[in-house]
Amino acid sequence: MGLGSGRKAAPFLDLYPFSSDEDLKNYHFILVYSYLIFDYSSIINKIKRTRILTKLDQYLDYSPIVAILGPRQCGKTTLSREVNYDHYFDLENPRDQARLENAQLVLEQLTGLVVIDEIQLRPEIFSLLRVLSDQQESTTYLILGSASRDLMRQGNQTLAGRIVFLYLNGFNLDEIDLQNWSQLWWRGGFPRAYLAPDETLSRKWIEDYISTFLERDIPQFGIQIPAATIRRFWIMLSHYHGQVINYSELGRSLQISDNTIRNYLDILESTFMVRVLRPWFTNTSKRLVKSPKIYLRDSGIFHSLQSISTKETLQSHPKLGASWEGFALEQIIRISNKPDSSFYYWRTQAGAEIDLFWEQDGKRYGVEFKYSDAPRTTRSMTIAMQDLELEHLWIVYPGKDYYTLSEKASVLGITDISTIWNPH
Numbered sequence: 001m002g003l004g005s006g007r008k009a010a011p012f013l014d015l016y017p018f019s020s021d022e023d024l025k026n027y028h029f030i031l032v033y034s035y036l037i038f039d040y041s042s043i044i045n046k047i048k049r050t051r052i053l054t055k056l057d058q059y060l061d062y063s064p065i066v067a068i069l070g071p072r073q074c075g076k077t078t079l080s081r082e083v084n085y086d087h088y089f090d091l092e093n094p095r096d097q098a099r100l101e102n103a104q105l106v107l108e109q110l111t112g113l114v115v116i117d118e119i120q121l122r123p124e125i126f127s128l129l130r131v132l133s134d135q136q137e138s139t140t141y142l143i144l145g146s147a148s149r150d151l152m153r154q155g156n157q158t159l160a161g162r163i164v165f166l167y168l169n170g171f172n173l174d175e176i177d178l179q180n181w182s183q184l185w186w187r188g189g190f191p192r193a194y195l196a197p198d199e200t201l202s203r204k205w206i207e208d209y210i211s212t213f214l215e216r217d218i219p220q221f222g223i224q225i226p227a228a229t230i231r232r233f234w235i236m237l238s239h240y241h242g243q244v245i246n247y248s249e250l251g252r253s254l255q256i257s258d259n260t261i262r263n264y265l266d267i268l269e270s271t272f273m274v275r276v277l278r279p280w281f282t283n284t285s286k287r288l289v290k291s292p293k294i295y296l297r298d299s300g301i302f303h304s305l306q307s308i309s310t311k312e313t314l315q316s317h318p319k320l321g322a323s324w325e326g327f328a329l330e331q332i333i334r335i336s337n338k339p340d341s342s343f344y345y346w347r348t349q350a351g352a353e354i355d356l357f358w359e360q361d362g363k364r365y366g367v368e369f370k371y372s373d374a375p376r377t378t379r380s381m382t383i384a385m386q387d388l389e390l391e392h393l394w395i396v397y398p399g400k401d402y403y404t405l406s407e408k409a410s411v412l413g414i415t416d417i418s419t420i421w422n423p424h
Contacts, residue, residue, distance in 0.1 A: 324371040
């Protein structure tokens with residue numbers, strides 16, 4: 001299906017004449033209106049998130065409380081409505097807020113699967129769930145929230161031993177038509193950005209999302225930092241996308257301390273906006289880089305913060321390689337079913353490097369990301385393979401062909417990255 005066309009939303013737009021600036025303004029008004037009334041639910045429901053739904057079902061069978069965590073608008077509510085729940089509360093809905101005015105009186109009478117959306121708005125419910133989950137074996141609770149730092153702390157402290165966390169992001173490669181992988185890279189994985197009728201509205205949605213996150217979500221999470229300050233920090237951080245972060249350099253640019261920089265970074269990491277990839281340390285005589293690498297998790301947000309306005313602009317942009325690396329790395333981690341903490345990068349002071357590294361079943365593996373037509377093994381890769389004793393190294397590129405470089409190194413197209421985890 002051609003998701004890049006606006007004709008599904010407003011077929012009459014093809015007939016609209018642009019004879020003046022005023023006509024163009026009216027066109028944009030009509031286009032935005034058509035975007036607002038466009039029925040996304042029918043399309044979103046066709047994008048089956050089978051892997052994550054299977055995991056959710058397993059968790060609900062296993063644990064009395066399951067928490068789905070992820071950024072706003074990534075599909076948590078849509079996912080929760082695909083399970084067979086018995087009771088649903090959305091704490092952003094005034095009616096449901098009123099229904100839970102006396103939460104204990106209401107919840108203790110319920111059985112089956114109870115879903116509570118945006119639970120961070122009522123943190124006192126955590127203590128109540130601890131009591132109810134111990135008393136009512138016939139009830140399971142599915143809670144949804146956007147502020148991972150607060151929910152993780154509440155879960156680990158108040159609900160220890162009773163809760164399992166499931167992390168959700170935007171769409172992944174294993175959830176879309178693989179022919180649309182370049183659209184996923186360019187627009188990012190947030191459903192409304194990816195499914196927007198055209199590129200203009202996709203970009204507009206992302207820009208509005210960034211503003212809403214800074215102006216509403218950050219304060220709602222209890223973080224009292226001016227939106228303009230975090231925005232400036234976020235933009236500056238986007239220049240480190242795919243690079244080792246220099247706290248002192250960032251601090252000097254913003255005229256704040258290194259500790260404040262680390263605090264701001266923690267905010268963006270804990271709200272699922274930024275990935276902090278830690279370095280791998282080995283017992284080696286070589287000097288290793290020990291600062292983390294930084295990636296913006298969503299490629300669409302990265303392109304917006306970098307003011308990259310079109311796909312054509314991206315192709316000639318200095319951050320093209322970094323954009324590719326961040327997108328492909330994020331996809332591999334997301335479809336791995338492994339904890340984020342399992343993944344590292346490795347780099348020596350002399351420049352030898354592996355972009356992504358992990359251990360599994362006593363063996364070591366690595367991935368390099370190259371935006372190239374026909375990538376080859378480099379001296380840096382060879383050194384890394386020897387020093388780390390890699391079982392295999394994949395070089396992921398935007399092409400379609402798979403080919404072998406050596407016994408333990410091969411080139412893999414972006415649409416085949418699932419074979420890293422499912423080789424057969």
